Amino acid sequence: MSRRAWVQVACVAITLFMGVPLYLIALAALSSRESLNRFPLPLLPTDPSVETLRTFLDTTGIVPGFVNSLTVGIGTVLLSLLIGVPGGYAVARYAFRGRGPYQMFLLLTRALPIVVLSVPLARIFLNAGLYDTTYAVTLLHTALALPTTVLITAAIFVGVSREQEEAAMVFGASPMKAFLRIVVPQALPGIAAAAMFTFVLSWNEVLGATILTLNQRTLPAQVLTTLSDSPLAYRFAGGFALVLPAVVFIAIMRRYLLNMWGTTLR
Amino acid sequence: MAKRYETPRLSRRTLLGLGIGAVAAPALTACGGVSTSGADGGSGTVNFMSTQFTPVEERQRFEKILADKVTAAKVAYNPVEPSIFASTIQSQVDAKKVQVSIAGGLHGDLAPHGSRLTDLDDLIGDLGDRGFASDLTELAKLGGSTTKYIPWMQATYVVAVNKKALQWLPSGADVQKLTYDQFLSWMVAGRRANGNKPIFGFPAGPKGLYHRFFQGFLLPSFTGGQITTFRSAEAVTGWQYMKELWAQAAPASTNYDNMQEPLQRGEVLVAWDHVARLVNAPGDKPDDWVMVPAPSGPKGLGYMLVVAGLGIPQGAPETDRAKEVIKALTSADVQAEVLKQNAFFPVTSADLPSDLPGAVGLEATAVRGQQGAQNAIASLPPVGLGAKEGEVTQIFKNCFKEICLDGKPIQQVLDRQAGQLNTIFEELKVACWRPDPTGTPCRVA
Amino acid sequence: MARTGRRTPPAAVLLIAPSLIFMTALFMWPLVVGVGQALVGPDGPTTAYLRRMLDDPYFWTAARNTLLLIVVLIPLQFAFAIAMALLLRERPRFAGFHFYIWVIPLAISDLAAGLVWLSVFTDRGYLNSALDMIGIDGYAWLSYQNPVTMFIAVVLAELWRATSLVFVIVVAGMQGIPKDYDEAAEVFGATYWQRVRHVILPQLRPSLQVALILRTILALETFAVAQALTGRNLPLLVGETYQWYSVQLNPNVSAAIALVILAVSMLAAAGYLRLMRDQTETR
Numbered sequence: 001m002s003r004r005a006w007v008q009v010a011c012v013a014i015t016l017f018m019g020v021p022l023y024l025i026a027l028a029a030l031s032s033r034e035s036l037n038r039f040p041l042p043l044l045p046t047d048p049s050v051e052t053l054r055t056f057l058d059t060t061g062i063v064p065g066f067v068n069s070l071t072v073g074i075g076t077v078l079l080s081l082l083i084g085v086p087g088g089y090a091v092a093r094y095a096f097r098g099r100g101p102y103q104m105f106l107l108l109t110r111a112l113p114i115v116v117l118s119v120p121l122a123r124i125f126l127n128a129g130l131y132d133t134t135y136a137v138t139l140l141h142t143a144l145a146l147p148t149t150v151l152i153t154a155a156i157f158v159g160v161s162r163e164q165e166e167a168a169m170v171f172g173a174s175p176m177k178a179f180l181r182i183v184v185p186q187a188l189p190g191i192a193a194a195a196m197f198t199f200v201l202s203w204n205e206v207l208g209a210t211i212l213t214l215n216q217r218t219l220p221a222q223v224l225t226t227l228s229d230s231p232l233a234y235r236f237a238g239g240f241a242l243v244l245p246a247v248v249f250i251a252i253m254r255r256y257l258l259n260m261w262g263t264t265l266r
Numbered sequence: 267m268a269k270r271y272e273t274p275r276l277s278r279r280t281l282l283g284l285g286i287g288a289v290a291a292p293a294l295t296a297c298g299g300v301s302t303s304g305a306d307g308g309s310g311t312v313n314f315m316s317t318q319f320t321p322v323e324e325r326q327r328f329e330k331i332l333a334d335k336v337t338a339a340k341v342a343y344n345p346v347e348p349s350i351f352a353s354t355i356q357s358q359v360d361a362k363k364v365q366v367s368i369a370g371g372l373h374g375d376l377a378p379h380g381s382r383l384t385d386l387d388d389l390i391g392d393l394g395d396r397g398f399a400s401d402l403t404e405l406a407k408l409g410g411s412t413t414k415y416i417p418w419m420q421a422t423y424v425v426a427v428n429k430k431a432l433q434w435l436p437s438g439a440d441v442q443k444l445t446y447d448q449f450l451s452w453m454v455a456g457r458r459a460n461g462n463k464p465i466f467g468f469p470a471g472p473k474g475l476y477h478r479f480f481q482g483f484l485l486p487s488f489t490g491g492q493i494t495t496f497r498s499a500e501a502v503t504g505w506q507y508m509k510e511l512w513a514q515a516a517p518a519s520t521n522y523d524n525m526q527e528p529l530q531r532g533e534v535l536v537a538w539d540h541v542a543r544l545v546n547a548p549g550d551k552p553d554d555w556v557m558v559p560a561p562s563g564p565k566g567l568g569y570m571l572v573v574a575g576l577g578i579p580q581g582a583p584e585t586d587r588a589k590e591v592i593k594a595l596t597s598a599d600v601q602a603e604v605l606k607q608n609a610f611f612p613v614t615s616a617d618l619p620s621d622l623p624g625a626v627g628l629e630a631t632a633v634r635g636q637q638g639a640q641n642a643i644a645s646l647p648p649v650g651l652g653a654k655e656g657e658v659t660q661i662f663k664n665c666f667k668e669i670c671l672d673g674k675p676i677q678q679v680l681d682r683q684a685g686q687l688n689t690i691f692e693e694l695k696v697a698c699w700r701p702d703p704t705g706t707p708c709r710v711a
Numbered sequence: 712m713a714r715t716g717r718r719t720p721p722a723a724v725l726l727i728a729p730s731l732i733f734m735t736a737l738f739m740w741p742l743v744v745g746v747g748q749a750l751v752g753p754d755g756p757t758t759a760y761l762r763r764m765l766d767d768p769y770f771w772t773a774a775r776n777t778l779l780l781i782v783v784l785i786p787l788q789f790a791f792a793i794a795m796a797l798l799l800r801e802r803p804r805f806a807g808f809h810f811y812i813w814v815i816p817l818a819i820s821d822l823a824a825g826l827v828w829l830s831v832f833t834d835r836g837y838l839n840s841a842l843d844m845i846g847i848d849g850y851a852w853l854s855y856q857n858p859v860t861m862f863i864a865v866v867l868a869e870l871w872r873a874t875s876l877v878f879v880i881v882v883a884g885m886q887g888i889p890k891d892y893d894e895a896a897e898v899f900g901a902t903y904w905q906r907v908r909h910v911i912l913p914q915l916r917p918s919l920q921v922a923l924i925l926r927t928i929l930a931l932e933t934f935a936v937a938q939a940l941t942g943r944n945l946p947l948l949v950g951e952t953y954q955w956y957s958v959q960l961n962p963n964v965s966a967a968i969a970l971v972i973l974a975v976s977m978l979a980a981a982g983y984l985r986l987m988r989d990q991t992e993t994r
Contacts, residue, residue: 064300200817216301231526247818472942
């Protein structure tokens with residue numbers, strides 16, 4: 001076989017490995033409860049049913065939870081880019097003292113299982129009067145996402161040509177303008193990657209959202225905790241329903257991620 | 267260093283999109299979020315946080331009961347995991363910014379928060395006509411002198427049997443009055459007849475309640491106690507029995523959190539579990555199933571009670587409305603409805619309704635048989651252990667892991683774990699609870 | 712890029728200040744309180760909680776499993792992710808479609824991922840169903856009696872779930888590599904593997920190191936997949952933290968285990984950062 005053929009075969013094999021579980025979760029979510037009890041399990045959608053999905057979507061607070069999750073997710077992406085991108089740029093461009101410690105400090109929050117911080121974290125937000133608001137969850141998710149944002153954008157900024165940026169400034173652009181016009185477009189894949197991780201993290205985060213809210217829950221906080229005790233069929237339905245919005249978000253960000261490979265990858 | 271690719275630009279549309287996003291997000295959050303609990307949490311609403319009815323269908327049914335039968339106030343029902351329950355009560359009461367008006371949970375969920383709950387002596391006085399059993403009202407004092415919660419519901423554990431398994435019952439055995447030895451021979455015979463596939467399942471998954479089997483069923487039946495007799499010769503016999511029973515259990519049992527699903531799938535035919543975790547096993551075929559009391563051992567039929575209660579955190583808002591809601595929840599009508607819908611039994615003295623749906627009816631029979639047995643040995647939830655209950659429970663789980671899974675010598679395991687137990691009890695200095703002799707300071711003999 | 716850095720330092724300080732202030736305001740006090748729980752009891756500083764942690768029958772198994780999982784998983788994952796990125800660089804047909812499918816697992820929470828793979832490997836799951844249809848008897852992949860298949864199942868599931876993260880970082884980094892370098896090397900007769908080894912991988916170093924740091928720390932933090940598949944038969948350290956916190960209700964011992972995880976994560980991150988610094992200086 002030719003080299004190109006091998007490349008095709010390998011791509012199809014990986015797509016199967018990545019895709020089959022996705023197929024299975026969709027299959028299970030769209031199966032009736034009875035057919036999930038059978039053995040052997042049907043591998044094709046012989047008996048499609050939206051019964052479990054519908055019951056799941058009837059749970060109190062699904063729609064408000066969806067809205068809250070979306071606002072928290074978008075808010076987190078914007079806030080973490082706003083705070084994190086300058087940090088990433090600094091790490092990539094300046095060999096300042098304390099660069100290592102700065103990165104380590106950011107990582108601290110991700111390195112400690114936050115369950116042990118449940119009570120003090122809740123108290124901070126209670127005292128600040130932000131408990132049970134989406135602001136609280138946005139702030140916490142931003143803190144959790146910052147290390148990813150800073151480190152990933154830093155890795156990308158390192159590869160962005162500094163000469164072009166300096167050239168722009170020679171021709172009279174302000175540093176801010178040079179950054180926005182020259183650096184940001186070239187770093188777009190990294191920024192898109194960071195945004196993707198951030199949104200997905202926020203979309204799927206359960207624990208923090210559960211300890212900081214009571215009535216204004218995000219979608220996973222509203223359903224995922226209770227889902228784990230539910231019958232298997234509902235867990236599939238819920239898992240499937242939660243994946244969909246994140247998949248759409250990835251589809252949008254994908255374009256920016258593949259920015260520089262031009263038009264062939266669409 | 268010329269690069270081949272063009273320097274891409276942010277298109278106008280992209281910038282516009284980002285701009286809209288940036289404006290829209292804060293606008294949407296302007297009120298700090300949208301209510302997900304069906305109530306805005308504003309004045310007049312009672313925030314009800316609970317560790318019960320977390321599964322999606324049970325929750326929907328309970329919310330319906332609240333909406334239909336509890337008219338005193340609008341109730342926002344928030345089911346959470348026990349750890350979230352604990353940290354929420356702790357952080358809110360300690361910060362003196364309480365938003366939860368009713369905290370509903372198992373005795374063990376409420377017990378660590380005795381000092382954070384309002385005294386409810388006046389309320390339980392008003393509810394004299396409910397006829398709470400004195401065992402329950404005593405438990406509700408959490409070892410102190412004042413009432414800390416109002417009994418809400420109770421439950422226990424029984425054995426669910428698919429009628430297919432009855433054919434292998436040893437001759438002369440009555441499925442309603444089994445001994446542990448008969449039960450074991452039954453499981454052995456069933457496995458042999460079933461193509462060597464085990465018919466017995468055990469909820470030993472990470473969220474399974476298997477420890478309650480050792481604490482409230484196996485050990486009391488074999489030793490007559492739970493803590494004091496922890497490393498006695500009878501306890502060794504009991505664990506030896508457990509080892510033999512475990513050899514007949516489906517190996518997938520270490521992944522079972524509740525037994526109704528493997529039973530419904532037909533993976534196993536016989537299983538012991540909490541009534542609320544068995545109720546869906548029969549599905550729409552209650553005629554194919556029986557529910558029976560747990561077996562009896564040398565000392566009697568040990569069984570354990572599960573008690574749930576309703577407390578009011580100190581400094582809670584809307585306490586008057588919360589009390590009205592609690593009154594409604596303990597009314598005979600609501601208690602019967604909860605049993606019918608969600609398989610938790612009433613705590614009041616009212617008679618059980620006669621029109622119980624299939625599986626709940628089966629369970630009610632088994633529960634009556636268990637509690638009314640001549641040789642019954644009831645275990646109550648521990649009093650005074652507070653937050654240490656989790657660790658005491660873990661010791662029973664560790665015994666199971668080391669004896670049944672790792673195959674370590676029983677007496678050695680029990681001796682070492684008894685040391686851990688006594689460390690905890692020396693620190694706490696609490697009295698024993700039933701079935702151990704009450705009144706004396708608790709420790710392993 | 713010979714003159715890395717040494718502009719006016721205040722600019723850097725200005726740039727990192729927002730993130731520093733934000734993190735300090737939000738996390739400093741909780742961190743002190745949280746970590747303090749491990750070391751301070753009601754009667755002052757104590758090592759009782761650390762000792763209790765070491766006495767626990769699950770602790771050492773969990774430590775061993777965590778280490779084993781990371782040592783096996785991370786090299787596999789990086790090899791896989793780099794191979795995926797290189798394949799995509801060859802511009803195969805339907806590259807956009809392949810890329811999309813390869814990235815989607817990123818969107819799937821670890822809870823859902825555990826659920827999917829449980830439905831594959833469980834006794835009456837999809838794998839045994841497929842085997843059954845071709846006439847082979849099923850196998851108890853996840854039974855505590857078969858620790859090897861149990862471990863392999865967890866590795867496969869984690870490979871599926873978390874390789875996308877590495878892949879996306881590598882793809883983003885790979886786009887910064889000018890094609891000229893690669894083409895120049897080809898003109899001089901370098902084989903494909905030589906180009907990968909000497910041209911592409913060195914250029915990817917910053918991205919790979921970031922991916923390594925993040926992936927290692929996140930691997931130390933996730934346990935939902937292992938828990939879904941194996942219950943507590945394959946305990947992991949972070950799972951023990953949750954276990955002690957939410958089941959045994961002992962935040963002190965829980966914080967002690969969390970401290971161990973924190974220490975391991977920080978050591979790993981410091982190690983990787985050291986590598987990164989070496990690289991910047993040799994540029």
